[in-house]
Amino acid sequence: MAILDEKEILVKINQGDEAGLEGLFVLYYKPLCVFALNFIDSYEEAEDLIQELFVKFWERRGKTEFQGSLRAYLFSSVQHNCIKLIKSRRRYHFDGIENYEDLLEDKYTSVEMEEERERLYAEIEKLPEQCRKVFEAIVLKDMKYKEAAELLGLSVNTVKTHLARAMKQLRSSLHIIVLVMLR
Incomplete structure (x- = not known):
């Protein structure tokens, strides 16, 4: 499969073409996992977090018009989800x-x-x-x-x-x- 650029990925995803999801995976999966390790220290959890992000992105296809950089959106989403995960753990393990x-x-x-x-x-x-x-x-x-x-x-x-x-x-x-x- 040829590596798709962001625009091609978004067009294919919005059309319901799974090649867009595959392109998203090929282009961003590993970099997003590595980025998540800046916040959490388990590669398995990082993978779960990224997979969940991709599934939600796929489920929301066609429902919203995407503006801006796909890369920036994905990295920002990973950071937000990691922080949310850390806060939920901290509340359980360390507070009260x-x-x-x-x-x-x-x-x-x-x-x-x-x-x-x-x-x-x-x-x-x-x-x-x-x-x-x-x-x-x-x-x-x-x-x-x-x-x-x-x-x-x-x-x-x-x-x-x-x-x-x-x-x-x-x-x-x-x-x-x-x-x-x-x-």
């Missing part, structure tokens, strides 16, 4: 954690919880210095990426990279439930 401690106490005794908490903090201390500082700022102090970047004298993208590395290292050495017991 006190409400979940009662549920966890049924599974773990307070001594076991304290041991797990100590193990978590020991693993945090093993992180490379910048990763540790970023993790502490974002997760423990509940700072926004921009705030942490300003505090540490880093770019926002560097903060995101350090956080992803810290989370990956912690996940590999700890059970995920420990991340819920941070506070």
Whole structure:
């Protein structure tokens, strides 16, 4: 298949021609997945997010007249969807954690919880210095990426990279439930 340009893709999609969807996939799937990794640290989740975006784009074909750059629209949509995903996770994992401690106490005794908490903090201390500082700022102090970047004298993208590395290292050495017991 010849690679279609944006205009050809949009015309084919609006006509209901699946070649337009295939052209969209060929042109943008991998770049959008890589872009999503700037926000989330799972390639599988990035793929799911992009596939869902393409499905919705296909389902809405012909219903709205598309103006502007398809590329800009897609990248903006991915960024929006990633942020939405992060916010939904943060609300579950980090906000109001006190409400979940009662549920966890049924599974773990307070001594076991304290041991797990100590193990978590020991693993945090093993992180490379910048990763540790970023993790502490974002997760423990509940700072926004921009705030942490300003505090540490880093770019926002560097903060995101350090956080992803810290989370990956912690996940590999700890059970995920420990991340819920941070506070």
